[in-house]
Amino acid sequence: MFHFDKNLTISLFLPLLVILSTGCRGGGTAVDSHLFEDHIKLSPAEAVLEIPFGEHRVFALSEGRTSAFTHQGITVSNGHEGSLEMIVRRLDDPPSSKTLMIHAPAEAGTHRFPASGSELSELSEIELISRGDGEGSIRIQLPVLLRRVPTDTLNLADIPESPQQPDxxxxxxxxxxxxxxxxxxxxxxxxxxxxxxxxxxxxxxxxxxxxxxxxxxxxxxxxxxxxxxxxxxxxxxxxxxxxxxxxxxxxxxxxxxxxxxxxxxxxxxxxxxxxxxxxxxxxxxxxxxxxxxxxxxxxxxxxxxxxxxxxxxxxxxxxxxxxxxxxxxxxxxxxxxxxxxxxxxxxxxxxxxxxxxxxxxxxxxxxxxxxxxxxxxxxxxxxxxxxxxxxxxxxxxxxxxxxxxxxxxxxxxxxxxxxxxxxxxxxxxxxxxxxxxxxxxxxxxxxxxxxxxxxxxxxxxxxxxxxxxxxxxxxxxxxxxxxxxxxxxxxxxxxxxxxxxxxxxxxxxxxxxxxxxxxxxxxxxxxxxxxxxxxxxxxxxxxxxxxxxxxxxxxxxxxxxxxxxxxxxxxxxxxxxxxx
Incomplete structure (x- = not known):
């Protein structure tokens, strides 16, 4: 279990309905000229962000305090051990940052972790750094921008379909x-x-x-x-x-x-x-x-x-x-x-x-x-x-x-x-x-x-x-x-x-x-x-x-x-x- 400072943490076990309805269409612009949504496939089952060892991605996001960035699991390729460093920088006054290190063993398959993340400020940077030896890469399963719907709306549309007349x-x-x-x-x-x-x-x-x-x-x-x-x-x-x-x-x-x-x-x-x-x-x-x-x-x-x-x-x-x-x-x-x-x-x-x-x-x-x-x-x-x-x-x-x-x-x-x-x-x-x-x-x-x-x-x-x-x-x-x-x-x-x-x-x-x-x-x-x-x-x-x-x-x-x-x-x- 990974913990963030209380001042940076919101309720991170946010519902799947918010993840699926908003996370796959992130919308922030990356510093290295990539769009956030370019890295995320629309199919939730295949939603991954792949970063080769030694590379990093930086995203500048203007989302407000009702959004957060999180992940649900990582996979390492080519049988190499690796790790992912996630740095969330809140560019408010005063600025602050928090770093999360996630280790991925060499065994095949996806290594799941409890959903973790950090609340964003009015303007935030997210840096993801892939570390490891050899030619491998880190693949993050469902890295999502949890852009929670505005507080005047509540989107429950992606909850599994209910009975026609539930109790x-x-x-x-x-x-x-x-x-x-x-x-x-x-x-x-x-x-x-x-x-x-x-x-x-x-x-x-x-x-x-x-x-x-x-x-x-x-x-x-x-x-x-x-x-x-x-x-x-x-x-x-x-x-x-x-x-x-x-x-x-x-x-x-x-x-x-x-x-x-x-x-x-x-x-x-x-x-x-x-x-x-x-x-x-x-x-x-x-x-x-x-x-x-x-x-x-x-x-x-x-x-x-x-x-x-x-x-x-x-x-x-x-x-x-x-x-x-x-x-x-x-x-x-x-x-x-x-x-x-x-x-x-x-x-x-x-x-x-x-x-x-x-x-x-x-x-x-x-x-x-x-x-x-x-x-x-x-x-x-x-x-x-x-x-x-x-x-x-x-x-x-x-x-x-x-x-x-x-x-x-x-x-x-x-x-x-x-x-x-x-x-x-x-x-x-x-x-x-x-x-x-x-x-x-x-x-x-x-x-x-x-x-x-x-x-x-x-x-x-x-x-x-x-x-x-x-x-x-x-x-x-x-x-x-x-x-x-x-x-x-x-x-x-x-x-x-x-x-x-x-x-x-x-x-x-x-x-x-x-x-x-x-x-x-x-x-x-x-x-x-x-x-x-x-x-x-x-x-x-x-x-x-x-x-x-x-x-x-x-x-x-x-x-x-x-x-x-x-x-x-x-x-x-x-x-x-x-x-x-």
Whole structure:
């Protein structure tokens, strides 16, 4: 295994789809008047660069920091030992370089090595030096310029062709903060199973929820509409029967549709059972039971008809308060924490900053992490069952969260009241059928993209009036923005995210009291969202405010209605803190 300095290394086990679709058409101009692509044959099976002993090749590349140069194996000719020296020079400020020496023994055949490479800068030089005795040469198998597609596009076209209607497994983890997941940079080992899954999936580093609480967020996933459009935003609101939801659309194309939920906010009384052949509600008012939900989901997998494609929605809620990690997880993650701190009553009483010590806040976060680790273990068990049933390679599998959780970073605990990054930035990890290796993208993704993406994977064209897009199409539109909103019990506000900027605008006195009237945030420079730049960038504020005003005019596309909450459902929602 060859290692580069961390400052020069990116994720080098990049997917074959990127290698085959972009590597064979490199495009850099060599210093010695050779074009990079002249050395690379178009047939992937024969893609080699041959350099006689004693010679070298130098390439000047202007690619930017999303590209890298790598190799996958070398062959030495004429029975001579040889070696290849690869020097990658980054011509930025300050300049830097890194050298990799690869030894090729004299035995016949290709000597494969783990794919290695180095990230390029805005302008880079790559020098390849062939060394050896006699008349031999070094042949590098698949030396490729990994010109990763621009971050506004994601090319999955070269993944092996998927089944016409693959099984679609949709795992929704309630209240999972993105920055508490290892693959998104969390240092504590809370999510080893999710992190391993991310290694063979598409990780969206910039995914936005349409709402900071469960019901409108999941309604956006099911309808493909922003929260203000579908109108399922307050505590009594339900999806109308006239809505054309995801499960109905997939069922109409021949899918068996099944759902297992653990949160009353997405139960049948609020319209979320529409289109499902079977709809299971696991757990109860005293305990959000992910284990029961998992067992029901596993039984659905085991009893499926392989001739009929399956759409399974699994909603696990254990990270949601109250924070009560199961045995084993409590001892590991919060062995000294006061369990009362994680209770619903305690958290509600200390919703505003100032009532707890630093140690008590740390204990609450530790209890939350124990819940996250437990859910990760359930996810690992679920994937094991998927593999045992022979479904893993051919299925589309999505893991996403509906929203995050605030731990007083901006003066509040919980969710549903503000539009901070802690709430609306969510993990979003998708494995498409046939995918073997992982890729990351900074392309803006959002909950409303889920419906068109699943319909496309199922071979169905989504309606043209949907705001979301198919995330696995060959070329994605540029300049995507994401709208998030809250409209609950008089607390009304909306935000618009671009890749860099975020504007949050209050539309009610209650929202203004807790969150301010208007905030402009530079997410590149200030991800904690501590500095309001409204006065510094008036033109940006003006543009983003116009976008919010236009979005507000789209409100109420669906005629959502209020539903009657019975005693059982009321008990469930009270246990989760949604009703007093």
């Amino acid at each position: 679609i497994l949709f795992i929704m983890v309630d209240t999972l903060r993105r920055d508490h997941v290892g693959t998104y940079g969390y240092e504590a080992d809370t999510t080893p199973n999710i992190d391993a899954f991310a290694q063979v999936a598409v990780v969206f580093d910039n995914a936005i929820a349409q709402s900071p609480w469960t019901r409108p967020s999941v309604a956006s996933m099911f309808t493909g509409l922003n929260a203000n459009e579908h109108g399922v935003t307050d505590r009594d609101d339900a999806i109308p029967e006239t809505a054309d939801v995801l499960a109905e659309r997939l069922k109409a194309t021949g899918y068996r549709t099944a759902a297992v939920i653990t949160n009353g906010n997405v139960c049948d009384k609020f319209g979320f059972a529409q289109g499902f052949d079977e709809f299971h509600r696991a757990g109860g008012p005293q305990k959000i039971d992910g284990s029961n939900a998992l067992h029901i989901a596993e039984e659905i997998l085991r009893t499926r008809d392989p001739a009929t494609p399956l759409f399974l929605y699994l909603h696990i809620s254990d990270p949601h308060a109250p924070y009560i990690p199961p045995e084993g997880f409590l001892e590991r993650w919060a062995p000294e924490a006061d369990l009362e701190l994680g209770s619903r009553d305690s958290l509600r009483d200390n919703r505003y900053e100032g009532g707890l010590t630093k140690k008590q806040v740390e204990d609450i976060i530790a209890l939350y992490n124990g819940e996250v680790a437990f859910v990760d273990s359930l996810f690992g068990e679920f994937l094991n069952t998927v593999q045992t049933e022979g479904m893993y390679d051919s299925s589309a599998i999505l893991l996403v969260s509906d929203h995050g959780e605030e731990f007083w970073e901006h003066g509040l605990w919980g969710h549903g009241s503000s539009l901070t990054s802690a709430l609306i930035e969510v993990p979003f990890i998708l494995k498409v059928p046939g995918q073997l290796t992982g890729v990351r993208t900074n392309r803006l993704a959002q909950h409303i993209d889920i419906l068109p993406t699943f319909l496309a994977l199922a071979g169905t064209d989504p309606s043209p009036n949907l705001r979301g897009i198919n995330l696995v199409q060959q070329k994605l539109p540029d300049n995507t923005v994401a709208f998030s909103s809250v409209d609950k019990q008089g607390r009304i506000g909306m935000s618009v995210n671009t890749k860099r900027w975020k504007l949050v605008e209050s539309q009610s006195e209650i929202f203004t009291k807790d969150c301010g009237a208007l905030s402009l945030l530079d997410l590149n420079a200030d991800h904690p969202e501590e500095t309001n730049l409204v006065k510094d960038h008036p033109e940006i504020v003006k543009t983003l405010k116009r976008m919010i005003a236009l979005e507000v005019t789209r409100s109420g596309i669906l005629d959502s209605h209020e539903t009657v909450i019975d005693d059982e459902l009321r008990s469930d929602l009270q246990a989760l803190g949604y009703l007093e």
